Amino acid sequence: MLPGTPEGTRKSMKKPTLQTLRAWIALCAPALALALAGLAASTAASAQTPPAGGDLPVGAVTSTAAAGKADVAPVMRPPAVDTLATIRRRGVLRVGVITVEPMVMRSASGELSGYSIDLMRRMAQEMGVAVEFIETKSLFMMQELLDGRFDLLATGLWMTTERAMIINFSEPTASEGVHLVANKARAGKRLQLADYNQPEVKIAVYSNTAQEKLARRVFPKAQVVRVDGNELLPVIQGAVHAALVPTLAPASLLTRAPEKLFLPRGEQAVSHTPVALGLRKGDPDFLNFLNTWLSLRRGEGWLEERAAFWAAQAPQTPQAR
Known part of the structure; x- marks a missing residue:
């Protein structure tokens, strides 16, 4: 029996009618709405309060990452060639050059000479291998290095930021x-x-x-x-x-x-302008070998002596490198 129901109607309330149920729901609806509003406010307040200890809830971390700009897929480096081991197995050091005085010069008889030629011949000798000089052009030398036509470039190559994004440079061979x-x-x-x-x-x-x-x-x-x-x-x-x-x-x-x-x-x-040897990226062992060799030759004064010798030779014809 509902509170406040007249005594005369108790018998009829044992089996509530549809009209009576509607009246009861109408009576309780305001209280139910007030309770739900209080629950929603409490939930919102707790979501804005940071948890103790400075930890973020999992939901917050996920939403922060989702709100940021998606990163690109990482670029994976393909398997690299072990250039130093390849040279030793081949028995030949292949060097890309372009003719630019006094780094690389060709005589009337076709013989190559110059500062870079001296460096590569001594390096090959100390490696116990032969040396092969492969002529290229400034327009194609970078791509031919990447394509594996030669093991390195040794032609008084100017070091630039743009080139360093494509190939690696050794320590400077001269300035x-x-x-x-x-x-x-x-x-x-x-x-x-x-x-x-x-x-x-x-x-x-x-x-x-x-x-x-x-x-x-x-x-x-x-x-x-x-x-x-x-x-x-x-x-x-x-x-x-x-x-x-x-x-x-x-x-x-x-x-x-x-x-x-x-x-x-x-x-x-x-x-x-520093000049250096150029080699393919992804081969730290070969780069370390070149830098070690250059450091040894620089320490004994040989690089400076060779640079001074060739600087005093034939008149120079400027050319892009």
């Missing part, structure tokens, strides 16, 4: 100074770097090289003329005021046209 070579007729009175940082001045550089970036940084007001060939030629012809040329021996550049060329800063370089 070439980047020198300002000028035309006497057009720039004979310009003796300071500031004299060449003028809007009317034209400076030739080999396109897409470290010296092009150097020219735009040191001479932002000058006109940088990109050359796909010998950058000294437009200087000799008088088409530009000067050129930036990397070399081991700046004085030898003047022998190309001593009556037309001069060094505004003497033998003081504008900057220096």
Whole structure:
């Protein structure tokens, strides 16, 4: 019997009618709604309160990760060739070269010589293997190294950030100074770097090289003329005021046209460009061997002696490396 039901209706309430049930539900509904609202508020408050000890609930960690940007799948390195072991089994060290004085030069009889040639011949001798020099072109040398046409590049290769993303470099084998070579007729009175940082001045550089970036940084007001060939030629012809040329021996550049060329800063370089051996990525043993060998030769003074010897040799013809 419901509370407050008249005594006269007790008999009829033993079997509640549909109308009576509806009335009872209507009476209880407000209390039930109030109870559910309180439960929801309590749940929300507990979700916002961090647990003791600084630990995050599992749900929070999952939702945080899901909210962030999905990472890319990791790039897996394919199995690498053990180059050092391959060279020893083959009995031949294969070296990629391009002709660029004084690193790699070819005589009229076809014989190769130069600073890089000396290094590779002595290295092969100490490894107890023969050496094979494979000529390539600057446009293809990186890809041919990756394709395995040769074991390493030894051609006075300039170290750059862009190249280091594709191949590994050894420790530097030498450091070439980047020198300002000028035309006497057009720039004979310009003796300071500031004299060449003028809007009317034209400076030739080999396109897409470290010296092009150097020219735009040191001479932002000058006109940088990109050359796909010998950058000294437009200087000799008088088409530009000067050129930036990397070399081991700046004085030898003047022998190309001593009556037309001069060094505004003497033998003081504008900057220096390290050169090194290039090898494929993923072969730390071969890289460690090359660096160890270079460290030993540098320690005994042999690298410096060879660099000085070849710097004093034939006049240099600038070329991209």
